[in-house]
Amino acid sequence: MKLKLALIYGSRSCEHDVSIISALQAAKQVNPDEYELVYVYIAKNGDWYTGWRLGDIQLYRDFDPKAATRVIPMGEDGKLVLMQHPSDKLLPIGHLKRVAEADVALTVLHGMHGEDGTLQGMLEMWGVPYTSSGVLGSAVGMDKIAMKQVFRSAGLPVLPDVTVNRMELKNGRAAVLTKIASALGFPVYVKPANLGSSIGISKAENEAQLSDALDVAASYDRRILVEKGIKNLAEINCSVLGFDGEAEASVTEMPVKWTEFLSFEEKYLRGGKGTKGAKTAPAKGGMANLSRKMPAPIGEEMTSLVEKNAIEAFNALDCKGVARVDFLLDQDENKLYVGEINTIPGSLSYYLWEGKGLSFSKLIDKLVEYAFKAAAEKNQNVFSYQSAILNGGAGAKGTKK
Numbered sequence: 001m002k003l004k005l006a007l008i009y010g011s012r013s014c015e016h017d018v019s020i021i022s023a024l025q026a027a028k029q030v031n032p033d034e035y036e037l038v039y040v041y042i043a044k045n046g047d048w049y050t051g052w053r054l055g056d057i058q059l060y061r062d063f064d065p066k067a068a069t070r071v072i073p074m075g076e077d078g079k080l081v082l083m084q085h086p087s088d089k090l091l092p093i094g095h096l097k098r099v100a101e102a103d104v105a106l107t108v109l110h111g112m113h114g115e116d117g118t119l120q121g122m123l124e125m126w127g128v129p130y131t132s133s134g135v136l137g138s139a140v141g142m143d144k145i146a147m148k149q150v151f152r153s154a155g156l157p158v159l160p161d162v163t164v165n166r167m168e169l170k171n172g173r174a175a176v177l178t179k180i181a182s183a184l185g186f187p188v189y190v191k192p193a194n195l196g197s198s199i200g201i202s203k204a205e206n207e208a209q210l211s212d213a214l215d216v217a218a219s220y221d222r223r224i225l226v227e228k229g230i231k232n233l234a235e236i237n238c239s240v241l242g243f244d245g246e247a248e249a250s251v252t253e254m255p256v257k258w259t260e261f262l263s264f265e266e267k268y269l270r271g272g273k274g275t276k277g278a279k280t281a282p283a284k285g286g287m288a289n290l291s292r293k294m295p296a297p298i299g300e301e302m303t304s305l306v307e308k309n310a311i312e313a314f315n316a317l318d319c320k321g322v323a324r325v326d327f328l329l330d331q332d333e334n335k336l337y338v339g340e341i342n343t344i345p346g347s348l349s350y351y352l353w354e355g356k357g358l359s360f361s362k363l364i365d366k367l368v369e370y371a372f373k374a375a376a377e378k379n380q381n382v383f384s385y386q387s388a389i390l391n392g393g394a395g396a397k398g399t400k401k
Helices: 016-029 118-126 135-142 144-153 166-171 173-184 207-220 264-268 299-316 346-354 360-378
Strands: 003-010 035-042 048-050 069-076 079-084 098-102 104-108 161-165 188-192 202-204 223-228 233-243 246-255 321-330 335-342
Touching: 003 016, 003 098, 016 035, 016 104, 016 346, 016 360, 035 079, 035 098, 069 098, 069 118, 104 118, 104 360, 118 135, 135 144, 135 335, 144 223, 144 299, 144 335, 161 166, 161 173, 166 173, 166 207, 166 223, 173 207, 173 223, 188 207, 202 207, 207 223, 233 299, 233 346, 233 360, 246 299, 246 346, 299 321, 299 335, 321 346, 321 360, 346 360
Parallel strands: 003 035, 003 104
Antiparallel strands: 035 048, 048 069, 069 079, 079 098, 161 223, 188 202, 188 223, 233 246, 233 321, 321 335
């Protein structure tokens, strides 16, 4: 029998639209001989929908809820079950209609409310296998401040930084600006702690730009990361695939950029035309839309260091499935820094695995394999402990310690 594969995407995130692109890319690569695909779209307001029409990208330009079936997700015997929402048919709660079910979830969400451990926690509660990193790796990988603290403790090289929160900025802007300038100098990069796709990130060359950049970042998140800037910067990316000590690095890439750092527009909206002299990936939407040199022209020694650090970063967060680690290379000092990890990377980084001979379709197979392996590992844990507490046992009669 075919496995029923729930493709979950969208959600309440600034990266909602990017998630749709990544998910529909993946949908076209799901082997119909192996899987029965179930579309599970989470709208911007948090409502859940399913239905075959969700496979058409045109539907999302002005989403019509009537084009799909609104559902309530729940778990049952380790499966994801989708029940028709009672408000759609005015059904009493006891007469909800089962619309679809799935054996495993292919999670293709970017940003908050999906990549950050929230969805993963729900699936864990229900015992549903899923393809992305677990709750810990997902949550820490989303929070740039916590992520850097873990990377530092693991001995990975990261840039010097200062953290700020919204209230601190509101109550003492001058002191915050002085603290950052004194600790890091200029230039600096200012980032919301919990966003990806370069949203809300600004470069500041002076105090006035820094003040504006902090306001931009604070509009997206309560916590802000400010990092020391690199003047002669190259960005290097490397994907990692695996679980539980089994991890492999992909080929490396060097994105071809037109600004000081890759903006959201360059990552997703350019159209994919290559820069003269650069070997570029074809324009297929999502991160595959970005022009890049692949493999990155950084030499064997630096390539080996990138691969090694990528795997170490992946393992430090106990990640699962496929992730992408983004590096910052100081070309003047020839020094490499770990920038961040994306636990559900754009386009699932399939283009980096094609360079290793692994097709997008086979990549999905590996993700499903690791999803079931992780679920089996967790099922070996003890979840129930018999105690006498509820029967007035331990301590009730002054048990000796």
